[in-house]
Amino acid sequence: MSTRVPVFGGNQPRPVPGRTPGVHVVRQPLTRTVSGVCHGTLGELYQGPLRAGPVPDIALVSFPVDRHSWVHFTPEEDAPGMLGESGVLGEPRASGESGAPGAPGVLGAKAAAAAGLFLDRFGLTLPPGRWSVHSDLRVGVGMASSTADIVATLRCLFRLFGLAYDLDVVLGVLARIERADSVFLDEFALHLSGRHRVVRRLGTGLGFHTAYITEPGTVDTAAVTDRLLTHYRRHGPRYERGLDTLLKGFSTGDPRAVAQAATISAGLSQEVLPKASFDAVLAHREWFGADGVFVAHTGCLIGYLFAHRPGADVKSELSAFFHSLGHQCSFAQGGYG
Structure with missing residues (x-):
């Protein structure tokens, strides 16, 4: 059973009762928009097996690019703070024709699923508010658009609830949804996309x-x-x-x-x-x-x-x-x- 995040006076972190030890939340002003941002990729510098053998994994060295997905949440008392069947309720997303940026769209099912998994993980309820999203990244061409959307959504939620960014939580959510590029890191990495395991950070x-x-x-x-x-x-x-x-x-x-x-x-x-x-x-x-x-x-x-x-x-x-x-x-x- 989920519970709303308690709002305390001042700006001191307080634990969520009965939840993961060491995880804290802080008061967030109801009128302040919070955002999460994640870069995409231009494909990969390497994609292949980690090592020669009969049972290979798909290993990647993604090629980060200065193009991004943005996810915003604005608390609003009269807005529906919930997840819809087809995604997180919110404003249109820029995701134009053939996946190119520019035309209206909505936050995709994968990002909505990630939000639901995050809330379940911490036993939280989304407060009333409004989502809006935008992306530079084309869909289905090799820019890691869906993974960037998921990571941006999770970063937005970490900030909304005043939680420290936890890479293990991000990897756990991604593992429930899809193979992933290493856009959750702000550096190059040799990464097993199916196992969601970072083999080596490359700086x-x-x-x-x-x-x-x-x-x-x-x-x-x-x-x-x-x-x-x-x-x-x-x-x-x-x-x-x-x-x-x-x-x-x-x-x-x-x-x-x-x-x-x-x-x-x-x-x-x-x-x-x-x-x-x-x-x-x-x-x-x-x-x-x-x-x-x-x-x-x-x-x-x-x-x-x-x-x-x-x-x-x-x-x-x-x-x-x-x-x-x-x-x-x-x-x-x-x-x-």
């Missing part, structure tokens, strides 16, 4: 400038998992060599080694989930002076990695090249360096 020392496109369509990760695992078993040693190169690049702070490893991983992905533009993009890498090629392995993104920002002339050439392939080029900064 914030590296960053890249990118030029990328989104090919048509969407990819259902769950639907291609068996095909991926079969490919991993057949080519385990090749994946292992690429991952070793990538981890050494992170450990030495060498962006070009990381970009080389990302290109290897993208090439392996092309053998199982091909991108129509891959051959042309790879063939012109040196022409543009790019350090590597990256893809969303179970998505529709493909682009170039640059250790240094390309100049205006190179951006113009990249735009013309991608336009000749039938796509609009986008530029974004990925990583942290």
Whole structure:
């Protein structure tokens, strides 16, 4: 049975009676909007087995990007403080045509499920209030949009109830809902997406400038998992060599080694989930002076990695090249360096 969060005088934390020891809440003004924000990804720098073997896991090194999902909650006494059957009640979400930002939508079922699991975990009741959401991240193309929505929702709830952000709670909620990218961390990480386990944190020392496109369509990760695992078993040693190169690049702070490893991983992905533009993009890498090629392995993104920002002339050439392939080029900064 759930209970409302008690509101105490002053600003001192108080425990929720009968709940998890050491978990505290603080008074929150009823008129103050609270928000949670989570970055997305531009696919992955690596996706493959953690190590060669007959029973591989799907391991990721997600490629964080400076694009985000936002979730806001504004306490309002006359608003319905509840979860609806189709999601958390609230204002429209920006999630336009084919998953592109810009047109109205609603908070998705996965984020609503995450909110419900959070409230159950702590024995809390959502106070009356209004949700609103917005996202830069396209759905189903490899930007970790659903995971970012979930994490942003949970961060909003941690702040709403005055609870310290607890990564174990976040991972526990994600494990009940979906495979996940490591957007719950503000650093690179080698992560087992199905087991929701961080194998190695890789820090914030590296960053890249990118030029990328989104090919048509969407990819259902769950639907291609068996095909991926079969490919991993057949080519385990090749994946292992690429991952070793990538981890050494992170450990030495060498962006070009990381970009080389990302290109290897993208090439392996092309053998199982091909991108129509891959051959042309790879063939012109040196022409543009790019350090590597990256893809969303179970998505529709493909682009170039640059250790240094390309100049205006190179951006113009990249735009013309991608336009000749039938796509609009986008530029974004990925990583942290």
